[in-house]
Every structure is written in C-alpha cells, then in structure tokens.
Amino acid sequence: MVTQLPLDGVPLVKSGPTGVTIRPVRDADVEALRQIERSAAQAFRLIEAFSWLAVGEVQSAEVHHALLAAGTNWVAVDDGDHPLGFLSAEISGRDLHICEISVDHLHQGFGIGRKLIAYAIDSATRQGLEAVTLTTFRTIPWNCPFYERLGFRMLEEEALSPRLRDLLDLEDAHGLRRDTRCAMRLDITTP
Template identity: 35%
Template structure:
C-alpha cells in the first residue's frame, strides 16, 4: 500500500536509505554506500508538507519511500529508495506513479530527477519508466543548482544526468 508518510515512519526511512545505499558497494561506489542517509529532521520537512510517500508491507511498516520537491515548475523526485530485499516488486514504479498523480492534480507538466547515468537501477531503470535524459540546454536553473550541489558533494565522480518525464 502507498500512503503519505507519517511522523512515526521517518526513522524507518533513514534505515531504508542506508540499506538501499549499501547496493552501491557491490559496484565499487563505496562513497555512495557510505553516504550520510540524512536525518529524521530533514525528512520531516517533506512529511509535514505532504511530499513524502511510503510503500508499506502488510504490517504497515515502510519498505520504500519517495520524497518530492517542485523544481523549475515540475515535480522533482528528490529521493526514491527501496529496501534491497523488496526490490523487483514495482514499489519504486508505484511510488513514481503516485507522484505523477500528485503532480497532475497540481497542473505540473512533468517529473524530473537527477541520477547516476550508468548504474542499472538508476538512469536505465528510469528510461524504462519513460524518463529521458535532458540535454544541457534543456536544464532549468533549479536543476542546475541541484547538479552544482551534487557536484560539490562529490557525486560527479561517476557520470550523472538530469532526466524528465512529461505527464
């Protein structure tokens, strides 16, 4: 089931992020695997504003989540993560479709995100969900700012792209 995140869910989201990040270790991206998963306080901003969704198991505990912003007039996927043992169940896809519905209700024309170009569960996955890589001249000021911040954090040690999916 997908629902808006509740305050009590937030510690589980930190755990999901840590577990999902561990998959990067197997492909030699240990800096990503060891990256700070963020804090409950940071997640609370999204939760309070109604921009955090969770996919839950039968026990109503989160096993995946999505955080969204509005960037350059589009719904922007800030983060989507799934517990490794829960992958290949279309949970990420369902969360993205939930965001697409939210964006449509608000008249937003597209979904955007930034991601690693060559990680199989990143850009190639999003391409299967009808996202496409934005050419440099298509990237708006907001996405450019996100990319600069990512580069400053060292994420550009691996190729990254900005992507869009029109709604």
C-alpha cells in the same frame, strides 16, 4: 515471484511482500525511512567507484519532516503497515522534483519503486504540475536506464533549467561527479 539460480544450480524462490500500498509518510515513519535508505545504498558496494555511497549520509530527519509537512513524502508499506520503501519530493515551480527514492534491499525487484514513482506522477498530475524531474547516475542499471523505461528522458546540458543545473553542481560539490550524473524529466500530459 522471482526465481533465481544460485551458484549451486538449485533454484531459490524469492517472493515479494503482499498488499503493498502507498501512503503519506507519518512522523513515526521517519527513522525507518532513514534505515531503508541506508539499506538501499548497500547496492552501491558492488560498484567500486561508488562504494563510498554505501556508508554515506542519508536524508536527514529534518528534511523528511519538512517534505512530510509539504505533502510530498510517501512511503510504500506492506499489509502490516511496515515501511518497505519511500519517495521524497518537493514542488519547484511547475515541477515535482524527486529528491530521493529508496527501497529496502530485501524488497528490491518487486515493483515497489515503480509504484512509488507512479504515485508521485499521479500526485503531480492531480496538482496540475507540468513535469516530474530527478537527478541520477547515468550508467547504473537501476538508475537512468530504469527511469527511461518509466518514460523519463535524459536532459542534455542545454536543456537544463537553472534549478537542475544548480542541483547537479551542488551534487558535484558533495562528491557526486557531474560527469556520472544526469537530470531527467517526465512531462505530464493532462487528460
């Protein structure tokens, strides 16, 4: 439960969903996931330089279906099996790369993103992979600093793999300026 103080000083109590679990995405979930990504992107409206992302493209249904078929597309659901957030990833070499993670704006701040990332790390560990990687914004609090708190480290330019360098270049070509982005890595330690 999170207590917030609005401008009038009267506390608001915001309670999160109950019984959140992570499961593989199903075909029937895909359109809801696209709506969740659009909802999550509304947070960018608050940052003038990135407000265009609130109306930008979301991950296509085809990509969701392909990652679902690969077994690397997971959804967080409430106790009624309603999607609240998702994490899409792909296996590239010895890494699990997070392509997208989104939590519906009404359900942000309750640890759903952390649960999704923990699930992805556990999945990568079970598969014997070496790391989990992602690209994100350097300075936005719910991006790079969030992942650092979860154990990811920002990779300097010289430490980038050719795949991550190419991915950052591709993002730059699609309007995500390279100087605002970074690649991050979490090494998996096997027991």
